[in-house]
Amino acid sequence: MVRFVLSNNSKFQRKDRGLYRLSMDIIMMNRVCKMFRQGLRGFREYQIIETAHRKHPIFSFWDKKKEGRITFDTMDFVAESGHFPPRAIQIAQKKPSWRAEHEIQSLCNLLQVLDSYRNYSEPLQLLLAKVMRFERFGRRRVIVKKGQRGNSFYFIYLGTVAVTEDEDGSSAFLDPHPTLLQKGSCFGEMGSLTSSVRRATVVCMEETEFLVVDREDFLENKLDQEIKKDAQLRFEFFRKVDLFHSWSDEMLWKLVVLGKVEKFSYGQLISKDFIESSSIMFVCEGMCEVLRLIDLETSPFYHKWIWEHLRLIDDGPPNIHLKDLSPVERFKEFQIRSYPVQDFSFLKLFHLQKAQEQEVSSFSRKIKTSGNTLPKTFSSKIKSRCTHLIECPMIQTKYGDLPKEAAVGAYMKIQTVEQGEILGLHQILLPESQHDTRTLILVSLGAEVIRVRKEKFCELLDSNTIEKLSKFSIKYPSDEDLCQKFLKENNWNIFRKDLVRLLVEPRWCPPFTPIQPKKKGTYNPRIVMLDLYSLDKKMKRRRHPIFMAPQKYLPPLRIVQAIIAPRYKIQELLPQYKNAGVLM
Numbered sequence: 121m122v123r124f125v126l127s128n129n130s131k132f133q134r135k136d137r138g139l140y141r142l143s144m145d146i147i148m149m150n151r152v153c154k155m156f157r158q159g160l161r162g163f164r165e166y167q168i169i170e171t172a173h174r175k176h177p178i179f180s181f182w183d184k185k186k187e188g189r190i191t192f193d194t195m196d197f198v199a200e201s202g203h204f205p206p207r208a209i210q211i212a213q214k215k216p217s218w219r220a221e222h223e224i225q226s227l228c229n230l231l232q233v234l235d236s237y238r239n240y241s242e243p244l245q246l247l248l249a250k251v252m253r254f255e256r257f258g259r260r261r262v263i264v265k266k267g268q269r270g271n272s273f274y275f276i277y278l279g280t281v282a283v284t285e286d287e288d289g290s291s292a293f294l295d296p297h298p299t300l301l302q303k304g305s306c307f308g309e310m311g312s313l314t315s316s317v318r319r320a321t322v323v324c325m326e327e328t329e330f331l332v333v334d335r336e337d338f339l340e341n342k343l344d345q346e347i348k349k350d351a352q353l354r355f356e357f358f359r360k361v362d363l364f365h366s367w368s369d370e371m372l373w374k375l376v377v378l379g380k381v382e383k384f385s386y387g388q389l390i391s392k393d394f395i396e397s398s399s400i401m402f403v404c405e406g407m408c409e410v411l412r413l414i415d416l417e418t419s420p421f422y423h424k425w426i427w428e429h430l431r432l433i434d435d436g437p438p439n440i441h442l443k444d445l446s447p448v449e450r451f452k453e454f455q456i457r458s459y460p461v462q463d464f465s466f467l468k469l470f471h472l473q474k475a476q477e478q479e480v481s482s483f484s485r486k487i488k489t490s491g492n493t494l495p496k497t498f499s500s501k502i503k504s505r506c507t508h509l510i511e512c513p514m515i516q517t518k519y520g521d522l523p524k525e526a527a528v529g530a531y532m533k534i535q536t537v538e539q540g541e542i543l544g545l546h547q548i549l550l551p552e553s554q555h556d557t558r559t560l561i562l563v564s565l566g567a568e569v570i571r572v573r574k575e576k577f578c579e580l581l582d583s584n585t586i587e588k589l590s591k592f593s594i595k596y597p598s599d600e601d602l603c604q605k606f607l608k609e610n611n612w613n614i615f616r617k618d619l620v621r622l623l624v625e626p627r628w629c630p631p632f633t634p635i636q637p638k639k640k641g642t643y644n645p646r647i648v649m650l651d652l653y654s655l656d657k658k659m660k661r662r663r664h665p666i667f668m669a670p671q672k673y674l675p676p677l678r679i680v681q682a683i684i685a686p687r688y689k690i691q692e693l694l695p696q697y698k699n700a701g702v703l704m
């Protein structure tokens with residue numbers, strides 16, 4: 121009995137010991153993992169260096185002119201995409217007095233990619249390259265705190281930061297449209313001036329790499345004077361704006377400190393939705409464009425247009441589905457309307473004449489009989505099938521079925537904003553309930569912009585300025601209007617291409633035929649066209665990417681620039697131009 125109790129006890133003890141050991145092992149493993157994680161943080165730079173090390177050839181050759189050996193070390197430039205190169209990090213980690221002249225020069229060369237750096241004069245760039253140090257911070261790290269005295273000035277080499285009004289920067293992660301600064305921008309200049317405190321908080325939105333200039337170096341290199349020069353330029357710009365003519369200098373300076381000049385290269389996105397961003401933008405240099413992404417599928421006009429064109433694939437009598445004009449008549453009308461009045465007036469006249477003749481004679485007879493008598497050129501390319509029998513996946517819309525492939529979107533330009541003009545004031549006087557809240561995209565055509573938060577701007581407005589603001593109210597066209605405009609432009613563009621091919625192509629070229637789809641799919645993402653000719657062809661469709669659109673910002677729409685619809689050849693209407701290159 122005693123033996124049994126003893127053995128049972130030891131069994132329990134053994135079990136307990138096992139459990140104890142297991143818990144100890146888990147705790148130990150946790151500690152080791154934690155230490156590894158902490159340790160790895162310090163090795164992040166090493167990781168980057170490591171990848172670069174894998175390819176590390178050194179090129180060296182004898183330069184006859186210079187009578188010396190030139191060595192090119194790829195390590196000077198290699199880095200993981202977008203990161204600050206390890207070799208440059210090494211230089212930036214050295215004390216300024218230890219940096220060799222050629223090292224400062226190569227740092228200076230490397231930093232030319234940063235707009236804000238490039239703006240400084242060359243001697244100043246070298247001075248900066250001599251003193252700046254490298255820093256990398258993770259998401260949510262507050263770099264600059266509002267209200268505190270500033271010690272440093274920052275250039276962003278990689279990543280994005282947000283400028284906020286709160287102290288801990290948390291609002292940047294809640295605000296759908298925070299003020300963001302990206303690669304090439306700089307910040308912290310105001311706090312680095314002798315008497316200023318930080319006017320805003322700056323927080324990292326992702327892992328971000330900076331080049332930092334400390335306050336002593338900042339003042340020593342007279343960077344404060346550059347900053348004051350910048351502010352003076354903004355002041356002079358605002359002085360010239362008609363809206364602020366009545367403002368005192370003091371008021372204007374209040375506006376000057378609310379924003380800074382940001383440079384955007386050609387085609388760069390300034391704002392993915394400037395309506396919601398609640399910023400006012402002053403274009404101080406260059407131009408930008410306001411774009412609207414329209415979903416063509418939501419337009420009744422587009423719907424009608426698609427089916428009218430798809431009817432041309434049909435061999436049956438043309439007037440089955442349409443009560444109004446037949447496709448031929450409609451196309452003829454379109455052709456006539458499409459001729460630019462001056463350039464082709466003789467052609468237009470001739471064509472009008474011919475069209476009238478044909479109205480009463482053979483042409484109309486031909487068309488009105490049966491689908492089989494359609495001009496020969498069509499019959500080989502267009503299937504004899506009723507439109508509603510087109511074999512392709514359909515989607516249901518408010519206006520009936522639509523081929524799935526034809527559900528596409530397009531970017532439409534709705535405004536060009538030029539130097540000296542202001543954006544974001546067009547509905548500032550309207551009550552919020554009447555605001556047009558559609559997403560509008562702002563793209564740079566090579567512009568310099570000053571962004572000011574709307575609520576801050578409104579605090580400065582006086583009655584005189586409010587009165588002037590009524591001038592700024594504009595109404596942007598509706599999506600339906602934009603859709604119609606898109607199709608009109610599309611008709612013209614396609615027709616123009618056909619006509620140019622017909623008239624200008626050299627004679628030795630094969631006779632003109634409508635543009636054939638080279639790609640097998642209906643939608644070619646490379647040329648951004650939707651080709652309705654191949655809608656009902658049985659083929660494996662590829663899953664097409666969303667063109668140009670960073671998916672998190674835009675609806676999942678395939679974007680097109682043009683739609684090639686089934687259409688009649690120009691020769692049918694202008695038989696005398698049956699050979700290509702008649703103008704040559």
Ligand SMILES: Nc1ncnc2c1ncn2[C@@H]1O[C@@H]2COP(=O)(O)O[C@H]2[C@H]1O
Nearest residue numbers: 283307308309310311318319320378379
């Ligand atoms: N509206 C703004 N747009 C861009 N940057 C800003 C804006 N407001 C403040 N900043 C930057 O945020 C920095 C916060 O610290 P500083 O005041 O030193 O300098 C400030 C500017 O560089």
